[in-house]
Amino acid sequence: MFYYSTNHSAARATLRDAVVRGLAEDRGLYMPEVIKQLPASFWSEMADLTFQEVAYRVADAFFGEDVEADALRKIVYDTLAFDTPVVRVEDNIYALELFHGPTLAFKDVGARFMARLLQYFLGGDGSEVNVLVATSGDTGSAVANGFLGVEGIHVYVLYPKGKVSPIQECQFTTLGQNITALEVDGVFDDCQALVKSAFMDQELNAHMRLTSANSINVARFLPQAFYYFWAYAQLLKASKLSSSDSQLVVCVPSGNFGNICSALFGHAMGLPIKRFIAANNANSVFYEYLQSGDYRPRPSVQTIANAMDVGDPSNFARILELYKGDHARIVSLISGATYTDDQIAATMRDCYARTGYVLDPHGACGYRALKEQLQSGEVGVFLETAHPAKFKDTVDHILGIDLPIPEKLQAFMRGQKQSVPISKDFADFKAYLLQQ
Ligand SMILES: *Cc1c(COP(=O)(O)O)cnc(C)c1O
Numbered sequence: 001m002f003y004y005s006t007n008h009s010a011a012r013a014t015l016r017d018a019v020v021r022g023l024a025e026d027r028g029l030y031m032p033e034v035i036k037q038l039p040a041s042f043w044s045e046m047a048d049l050t051f052q053e054v055a056y057r058v059a060d061a062f063f064g065e066d067v068e069a070d071a072l073r074k075i076v077y078d079t080l081a082f083d084t085p086v087v088r089v090e091d092n093i094y095a096l097e098l099f100h101g102p103t104l105a106f107k108d109v110g111a112r113f114m115a116r117l118l119q120y121f122l123g124g125d126g127s128e129v130n131v132l133v134a135t136s137g138d139t140g141s142a143v144a145n146g147f148l149g150v151e152g153i154h155v156y157v158l159y160p161k162g163k164v165s166p167i168q169e170c171q172f173t174t175l176g177q178n179i180t181a182l183e184v185d186g187v188f189d190d191c192q193a194l195v196k197s198a199f200m201d202q203e204l205n206a207h208m209r210l211t212s213a214n215s216i217n218v219a220r221f222l223p224q225a226f227y228y229f230w231a232y233a234q235l236l237k238a239s240k241l242s243s244s245d246s247q248l249v250v251c252v253p254s255g256n257f258g259n260i261c262s263a264l265f266g267h268a269m270g271l272p273i274k275r276f277i278a279a280n281n282a283n284s285v286f287y288e289y290l291q292s293g294d295y296r297p298r299p300s301v302q303t304i305a306n307a308m309d310v311g312d313p314s315n316f317a318r319i320l321e322l323y324k325g326d327h328a329r330i331v332s333l334i335s336g337a338t339y340t341d342d343q344i345a346a347t348m349r350d351c352y353a354r355t356g357y358v359l360d361p362h363g364a365c366g367y368r369a370l371k372e373q374l375q376s377g378e379v380g381v382f383l384e385t386a387h388p389a390k391f392k393d394t395v396d397h398i399l400g401i402d403l404p405i406p407e408k409l410q411a412f413m414r415g416q417k418q419s420v421p422i423s424k425d426f427a428d429f430k431a432y433l434l435q436q
Pocket of ligand 1: 105106138259308385
């Protein structure tokens with residue numbers, strides 16, 4: 001299968017090239033040329049399949065032409081070494097918990113899949129591939145852990161000194177093995193600029209093979225469709241949905257819109273989702289697009305749901321492409337919501353008091369949008385995109401509790417921090433990489 005760019009001027013790419021490059025040469029995002037429908041046999045067997053097998057069937061529709069069946073099955077099974085359970089919060093409202101992976105957030109799924117697919121395409125010839133990733137916190141941990149121990153790949157995580165919470169920092173500085181953390185004396189933008197300069201530097205690229213693990217990469221983004229199929233299968237198995245007339249509403253707390261976009265791909269493959277809600281924090285560019293038809297990106301504002309602080313969501317281009325820019329069609333399928341920090345906090349308190357369920361600030365946006373918009377007869381699932389303990393200070397403060405830290409997170413916190421201090425000058429970063 002080939003992949004084309006949302007900007008329509010780059011040449012179409014193979015899966016391998018799309019994965020290695022990340023972004024197309026015309027700076028557009030790659031889209032698969034064909035979105036395959038899943039066969040009738042898949043739907044009739046679904047209730048008897050495991051999560052890994054459901055995911056493999058979906059992966060086969062995306063990648064089956066380009067990856068050998070046995071290898072693809074292994075990649076999917078290795079990726080999904082943890083569950084994404086659907087948990088009842090109250091009548092007709094369920095949380096799809098995506099925080100049971102190594103770094104307790106949904107980005108684990110895409111990062112683990114991408115690491116293994118990259119190894120499939122580039123590994124085996126003896127030369128090492130180097131992944132450079134700049135992070136303001138959560139992406140670095142998902143990517144580092146996704147690639148941890150994957151042979152033939154070395155990961156350099158660049159993060160701004162003193163600007164990352166201790167809980168976040170320990171998730172990528174304590175790993176060792178094939179992961180190196182570089183502590184940059186600067187801000188996140190400096191880290192990103194260093195990575196960009198490295199990709200453009202000819203001498204460096206002649207010295208070592210460099211690639212990125214950006215969230216817009218098709219190998220990180222498409223695998224997120226897996227857990228929507230699994231959520232549907234779980235609700236079917238539990239007789240919460242009828243297969244003849246699905247009343248499923250999926251609500252996705254959104255920032256860069258990769259997660260909801262992968263759900264829209266699932267829908268295009270035949271997944272019976274009735275409609276979607278994109279829940280935003282105060283960064284409401286997409287919400288306003290739905291209301292007005294005008295897309296007006298602007299700088300992001302800081303909120304307590306900070307992984308959604310995005311003022312110009314990259315995957316908006318994919319959504320437009322999927323529906324050929326048809327605003328009316330988009331509005332008929334997706335509604336929006338936007339919440340201030342005060343509303344997010346009030347929602348967390350209300351949900352906890354009534355149900356005992358501890359929402360994280362991102363999931364709280366999703367829960368609230370379902371509460372406000374779910375109609376009678378519908379069944380709502382919102383995504384719990386991260387474990388609340390990842391935002392312990394915020395959650396404890398809002399709920400007045402002392403949230404226990406899961407063992408997985410404690411294990412990171414016990415680890416020995418190892419990082420290499422570097423300045424924000426590209427010359428220093430380059431000199432460091434040339435010695436590796
Ligand atoms: C990345 C992230 C989001 C936003 O997901 P997008 O795919 O960028 O829309 C939401 N919640 C958490 C916890 C995240 O880490």
